[in-house]
Amino acid sequence: MDFEVRTDRRPQGPRKLVREREEYLRLVDLGIGNTEACRIVGVNLRTGRRWLYGRQASGKNKPAPPLVEPDWPWQYTEPLPPPEAEPEPAGPSRYLSESDRIHIADRLRERASIRTIAAELDRSPSTISREVRRNRTVLPDGRWYYRPHAAQRRANKRRPRPKVSKIGQNPELRDFIQEHLARHWSPEQICHALSRRFPDRPEMHVVHETIYQALYVQGRGELKRELTRALRTGRAVRRPHRQAASRRKRFPHPMVMISERPAEVADRAVPGHWEGDLIVGTKSRSAIATLVERSTLYLMLVHLPHGHGAAAVRTALAETVQTLPPHLKRSLTWDQGCEMASHHAFTITTDVPVYFCEPGSPWQRGSNENTNGLLRQYFPKGTDLSRHTREHLDAVAAELNSRPRKTLGWETPAERLSRLLAA
DSSP states (O other): OOOOOOSOOSOOOSSOSHHHHHHHHHHHHTTOOHHHHHHHHTOOHHHHHHHHHOBOOBTTBOOBOOSSOOSSGGGOSSOOOOOOOOOOOSSOOSSOOHHHHHHHHHHHHTTOOHHHHHHHHTOOHHHHHHHHHHHOEEOTTSOEEOOHHHHHHHHHHHOOSSOOOHHHHOHHHHHHHHHHHHTTOOHHHHHHHHHHHOTTOGGGOOOHHHHHHHHHSTTTOSSOGGGGGGSSSOOSSOOOOOOGGGOOOSSSSOOOBGGGSOGGGTTTOSSOEEEEEEEEOGGGOOEEEEEEETTTOOEEEEOOTTOSSHHHHHHHHHHHHTTSOGGGOSEEEEOSOGGGTTHHHHHHHHOOOEEEOOTTOGGGGHHHHHHHHHHTTTSOTTSOGGGOOHHHHHHHHHHHHTSOBGGGTTBOHHHHHHHHHHO
8 A cells, every 4th residue: 555654743734634634535435444544544533533424513623524425314513404205216226226235235244146136126237246346345455345335425426427537637648649649540549559558557548439539529628629630530520320210211111021021931831932132243333133932942033234223123023023923922031222122112013022131130031141152153252243144144043943952851942843833
């Protein structure tokens, strides 16, 4: 411990025991009791109690308020007004209350587990674990204990907003960040450099979001505003991310999501349910549409000579699907690509409903994704797909449909489909 008890015990003048009082308050805030804190600081127990609880006026001595926020009503030097009746909350508060912390302390003393305490308080186990880890008192020998009233004081001190950030109250940290921003380092690179340069100084550790907020949030002024030009984006104003609720509708007509698809589609027992997608050529200037039947893995390649816009894809898909018998036209599952913006018109033309996968969920069209990977052997990435004729696409589809598949018991998709058609 850095604090040393002074050996000169003579009176110190008007400002008495300034260093001792600051160290005493720090120890009390850590949850150390009055007796132990007085012993470490080297003051009398009565002095510590006066700092902790305040002092009533007596004789020539004036009253003194407590130096810490009181935990119990009888610690105030003036009588408290009668408390007003507060309505009972409808449910558990977002924050732990003092009674919750007292319950945690009692159950920890009884050797109860974190999950048991969380279940009793109807909280997440991670909430209780963070509370104990954040507000416990750790002794020099590694042992620790949890004091509920000290924990409540710490939580109350952390709660007020706005807070002064690390950068604003640490000139050394601010100068380091500004110097490296001027050298065009990214905030994330600066954060890792701080951790490596100052491994034993947590006051010099920040996350990159702290640096971004110091640059962009008005009113803070921790970093020079012109340093935003050194960022790779060069933006002087942070670009806000759109919220999901404020996003524009992707298509003119609402999408029917895959969660509303009939249950018979999932087990692949009923034929006629298709999965579709585009394989795109170089610079997204050309594309081929792929259709895979879920129960037979039968493949159909759709030629797109007029581009892969919404109207062209709708027309080409409708022409291809209408060549199928009625019992093989049950549904089509697609991703949320803009090429299916005319899905409503496609459904009206073909009487085939279109279901859309969730964003970023290609496994919901697993058969089609797997087949697209096989097709890249014939149509490599980075090539122009517009040079392939309809006859060539039909030949590639026929070759894949005549290839035995393990998931079909080593039957070919063409054999499985012909058997269905015969039945």
